[in-house]
Amino acid sequence: MQVQKPIPPIRSVAVLAFDGISDFHLSVPGLVFGEDRRDLGIPRFKVSFCASSAGLIRTSAGLEVHIRRGLSCLTKADIVIIPSWDLAAKPADAKLLSALRRAHRRGAVLVGLCLGAFLLAEAGLLSHRRATTHWRWADVFAQRYPEVLLDPHVLYVDDGNILSSAGTVAGLDCCLHLMRRLAGTEAVIRLARVLVTPPHRQGNQAQYIERPLIRKGSDMRLAATLDWAAAHFHQRLDVGTLAAHAAMSRRSFTRHFREVTGASLVQWLTSQRLTQVQRYLETTPMSIEVIAEKSGFGSALSLRQQFIQRFGTSPSQYRREFQSAATPRATLATA
Secondary structure (H helix, E strand, C coil): CCCCCCCCCCEEEEEECCCCCCHHHHHHHHHHHCCCCHHHCCCCEEEEEECCCCEEEECCCCCEEEECECHHHHCCCCEEEECCCCCCCCCCCHHHHHHHHHHHHCCCEEEECCCHHHHHHHCCCCCCCEECCCHHHHHHHHHHCCCCEECCCECEEECCCEEEECCCHHHHHHHHHHHHHHHCHHHHHHHHHHHCCCCCCCCCCECCCCCCCCCCHHHHHHHHHHHHHHCCCCCCCCHHHHHHHCCCCHHHHHHHHHHHHCCCHHHHHHHHHHHHHHHHHHHCCCCHHHHHHHHCCCCHHHHHHHHHHHHCCCHHHHHHHHHCCCCCCCCCCCC
């Protein structure tokens, strides 16, 4: 029987809008955090949209949106999301930058989606920290903010209390990842099912995948092999084994795998296995040793090392956070 986890208190989310913002960028945070889905075991959030000045803005598609709140919206928000940014707006409004710095100092989690990372960097909040942005603007970003540890190749970066993502749909991945930190893997799977989107794309997956859609017979064989692998994580899985299952040469399999997934086999297997571990920890009483065996990590020590490296917490602590009704959920600053 699935463990029923407690619903935490309502958290507040402030979403920063501006004139000319993309409709899609503006809608993503509201889509993930703005609807009441407590019937699905998903926490409820209070989402407010704000701007440098309250009033009417026009989106890139020409829709007129009345933003009722100004920067005061940022003073108490637990999470501040910048869905994108207007690179033509130079320099950024000093009051806005100051408001972001104050939010950061008091412990709010800041999220820069797509070009929103530019605004975080402009505020000086990304200095000597890992971040990403849309690959088309990565060179501009690197030249403008050389002190930022920019990785232009990944979907999103979780650096604790500051997150950033690549462009457009990667913003949805980043928001789902943040929801996973707050509510657990099972809640995100249910949310993704409602949104009809994959529940998880690993943050270090490539932004640009050469051939992301299944187009050929070889791709269909690869897709079937990945499904088979997901059901056999407890077995030894290597290039030779999976290439044979897909009826491909090792060289052809390796090339096709990278083209379709945007990741190496080791990266993909580790990410998929860790996701399975999260689900076991959230929904079963199995020991760490048994989970390690079922997930293909071989030993509890190996599982712990991989889990801590990826999530910044131990499997036992993760289980206590997400499975015990007596324990509050992990703080936002814990990756």
